[in-house]
Amino acid sequence: MSVSRSSKFNDKKVTTLRLKEMKKAGVRISCLTAYDYTIAKIIDSSGIDLILVGDSLGNVIQGNETTISVTIEDIIYHTKAVVKASERALVVADMPFMSYQVSGNQAFRNAGRIMKETNCSAVKLEGGGVVCEAVARMTDAGIPVMGHLGLTPQKINHFGSYRARGTDKDEADNIKEDALRLQDAGAFAIVFEKIPAELGQEITESLEIPTIGIGAGPHCDGQILVYTDMLGLTIDFNPRFVRKYADLNKNIHDSVSQYINDIKIKDFPNDDESY
Numbered sequence: 001m002s003v004s005r006s007s008k009f010n011d012k013k014v015t016t017l018r019l020k021e022m023k024k025a026g027v028r029i030s031c032l033t034a035y036d037y038t039i040a041k042i043i044d045s046s047g048i049d050l051i052l053v054g055d056s057l058g059n060v061i062q063g064n065e066t067t068i069s070v071t072i073e074d075i076i077y078h079t080k081a082v083v084k085a086s087e088r089a090l091v092v093a094d095m096p097f098m099s100y101q102v103s104g105n106q107a108f109r110n111a112g113r114i115m116k117e118t119n120c121s122a123v124k125l126e127g128g129g130v131v132c133e134a135v136a137r138m139t140d141a142g143i144p145v146m147g148h149l150g151l152t153p154q155k156i157n158h159f160g161s162y163r164a165r166g167t168d169k170d171e172a173d174n175i176k177e178d179a180l181r182l183q184d185a186g187a188f189a190i191v192f193e194k195i196p197a198e199l200g201q202e203i204t205e206s207l208e209i210p211t212i213g214i215g216a217g218p219h220c221d222g223q224i225l226v227y228t229d230m231l232g233l234t235i236d237f238n239p240r241f242v243r244k245y246a247d248l249n250k251n252i253h254d255s256v257s258q259y260i261n262d263i264k265i266k267d268f269p270n271d272d273e274s275y
């Protein structure tokens with residue numbers, strides 16, 4: 001089923017307010033990551049609602065095992081490029097590990113710096129409880145904040161694994177409590193990563209702000225995936241929550257092999273491709 005292009009939610013620049021209206025109207029929110037101008041341009045012109053410049057760039061762009069070493073400078077560099085390409089989507093920049101956990105002041109200053117230097121529309125940070133004070137200050141100052149609960153990859157060295165979260169009652173209760181606290185602090189939406197679908201549904205129904213799932217089941221108000229996963233560029237990462245919509249890895253591989261072959265057999269460039 002495709003979505004009508006004339007819906008009031010399809011035109012004009014997406015705002016945080018629009019996302020809340022979409023939740024109210026039961027219109028699902030589509031989100032993807034992007035890290036550079038060319039890909040962001042394609043994703044934005046396809047009609048995506050939100051583009052996240054995720055710290056997953058540490059994995060898919062920089063080739064690291066974790067997101068821990070991503071810096072504010074990395075996020076600023078990539079977000080600038082994505083913002084230039086995005087005419088319609090709301091662009092959200094991830095706050096990297098240790099750019100907001102030290103104190104409310106540090107979080108506030110770094111979020112402000114990211115917004116000013118990149119012109120993005122919002123920031124995202126991981127965790128509940130302790131970050132709520134920072135979220136309240138940022139929101140108050142006009143910096144829209146997206147939360148991120150469930151599996152929070154910046155805590156990989158604490159948890160030691162990327163297993164699903166909220167699978168037992170205590171963990172599920174903590175996630176529910178953190179979600180309410182983030183909402184009270186002013187977050188405009190929350191990403192839920194790798195939690196049971198039932199918990200995703202319960203939280204979605206209990207919050208006024210949109211829930212964006214990644215491995216959090218079909219009941220969330222929106223969905224997000226890392227673009228390299230859903231386009232089949234990544235070959236060594238296959239969690240069940242990723243649906244592959246293309247096999248770009250094979251496509252690029254075949255195209256590059258063809259290019260190499262054409263050079264070797266002296267077919268490229270031909271007369272039409274020469275001056």
Ligand code: KIV
Nearest residue numbers: 033054055056191224
């Ligand atoms: O960094 C990222 O790409 C993310 C998404 C997986 C939600 O946080």
